[in-house]
Amino acid sequence: VFAHLVQAPEDPILGVTVAYNKDPSPVKLNLGVGAYRTEEGKPLVLNVVRKAEQQLINDRTRIKEYLPIVGLVEFNKLSAKLILGADSPAIRENRVTTVECLSGTGSLRVGGEFLAKHYHQKTIYITQPTWGNHPKIFTLAGLTVKTYRYYDPSTRGLNFQGLIEDLGAATPGSIVLLHACAHNPTGVDPTIQQWEQIRQLMRSKGLMPFFDSAYQGFASGSLDADAKPIRMFVADGGECLVAQSYAKNMGLYGERVGALSIVCKSSDVAGKVESQLKLVIRPMYSSPPIHGASIVAVILRDRNLFNEWTLELKAMADRIISMRKQLFEALRARGTPGDWSHIIKQIGMFTFTGLNPAQVSYMTKEYHIYMTSDGRISMAGLSSKTVPHLADAIHAVATK
Numbered sequence: 524v525f526a527h528l529v530q531a532p533e534d535p536i537l538g539v540t541v542a543y544n545k546d547p548s549p550v551k552l553n554l555g556v557g558a559y560r561t562e563e564g565k566p567l568v569l570n571v572v573r574k575a576e577q578q579l580i581n582d583r584t585r586i587k588e589y590l591p592i593v594g595l596v597e598f599n600k601l602s603a604k605l606i607l608g609a610d611s612p613a614i615r616e617n618r619v620t621t622v623e624c625l626s627g628t629g630s631l632r633v634g635g636e637f638l639a640k641h642y643h644q645k646t647i648y649i650t651q652p653t654w655g656n657h658p659k660i661f662t663l664a665g666l667t668v669k670t671y672r673y674y675d676p677s678t679r680g681l682n683f684q685g686l687i688e689d690l691g692a693a694t695p696g697s698i699v700l701l702h703a704c705a706h707n708p709t710g711v712d713p714t715i716q717q718w719e720q721i722r723q724l725m726r727s728k729g730l731m732p733f734f735d736s737a738y739q740g741f742a743s744g745s746l747d748a749d750a751k752p753i754r755m756f757v758a759d760g761g762e763c764l765v766a767q768s769y770a771k772n773m774g775l776y777g778e779r780v781g782a783l784s785i786v787c788k789s790s791d792v793a794g795k796v797e798s799q800l801k802l803v804i805r806p807m808y809s810s811p812p813i814h815g816a817s818i819v820a821v822i823l824r825d826r827n828l829f830n831e832w833t834l835e836l837k838a839m840a841d842r843i844i845s846m847r848k849q850l851f852e853a854l855r856a857r858g859t860p861g862d863w864s865h866i867i868k869q870i871g872m873f874t875f876t877g878l879n880p881a882q883v884s885y886m887t888k889e890y891h892i893y894m895t896s897d898g899r900i901s902m903a904g905l906s907s908k909t910v911p912h913l914a915d916a917i918h919a920v921a922t923k
């Protein structure tokens with residue numbers, strides 16, 4: 524009965540790794556996947572995560588019962604504090620509801636379905652370009668997806684004028700997806716002054732902010748600094764949604780741990796929102812997994828482990844920044860034509876190189892370097908040893 528099906532294409536991002544795995548070349552390099560790698564090119568399990576897991580194993584009182592529909596309640600409280608700030612007025616006034624979800628993706632999806640069901644405006648504006656999964660998540664959640672201008676290829680920076688024009692022209696009340704920091708794929712973030720202008724415009728038009736926070740701590744190395752734009756929106760007393768992921772900042776990728784917070788105007792409304800979120804979640808996956816959220820809770824509740832985490836997080840962010848500098852210097856040393864300063868200016872895990880699909884395909888064929896066809900490279904996949912190989916490849920396509 525399924526014989527009529529056509530073979531579906533690989534996911535554009537995950538498919539890069541599939542192709543990489545098939546390549547027998549010893550010099551092959553995977554810059555496609557957005558996962559941290561050590562200087563040796565290996566995945567990293569943070570020390571604090573190992574310690575937290577050990578604590579969990581040693582605790583013989585721990586059981587494997589189902590979590591409630593909303594997940595691990597302590598994890599939810601700590602996650603809201605981490606993103607909104609320990610002194611957040613919204614938390615103090617008990618008007619935030621937080622549910623544990625399946626990492627960032629699950630949090631976006633649950634938030635999307637909730638909005639599609641209960642919010643009066645069904646249109647969500649996403650940045651052009653954005654993470655490839657965003658349009659699919661929100662379309663399947665039942666929202667209508669539109670884009671707003673974000674990136675300017677000529678400057679390889681923010682198209683702030685275009686952004687303000689497009690949000691200014693959006694239907695009042697529409698939802699706007701905002702990357703909290705370290706925009707994927709461009710690595711281009713608004714400045715704090717620009718965020719303030721965005722906030723004023725959005726509040727004046729009643730646009731609903733939906734923050735995607737997949738990289739808290741990865742942009743600047745500071746958890747608080749990276750959450751600043753969200754906190755500016757919460758400080759004005761208005762509503763917003765926040766999807767948090769612990770995939771990158773705690774290296775918990777496969778544990779699928781994240782949270783959706785909805786900041787409401789009153790504690791009464793927050794309670795009703797939570798009751799409706801439960802109705803979205805129950806038929807979808809009933810309740811979330813227990814292990815990853817328990818790891819996060821152990822780390823966030825313990826001052827020493829928390830401090831140790833911030834140091835490990837900073838070390839990851841710093842290694843990425845150092846890769847940016849090394850790649851930029853390597854291109855300068857080769858005299859590669861063009862302005863490559865965006866490599867050191869862009870923020871977070873990715874550099875949006877400006878390489879076109881033909882150039883990407885040439886680099887894959889001739890240099891066994893794998894990346895998404897939009898020219899996005901994961902700086903975390905680079906090391907001091909592999910920078911020269913990448914620089915040679917970029918130099919070759921830039922002088923071809």
Ligand code: PMP
Binds near residue numbers: 557626735768770781
């Ligand atoms: N949003 C953005 C912008 C991302 O880059 C990612 C991860 N690539 C996610 C959300 C979600 O990731 P996860 O579901 O693994 O937490």
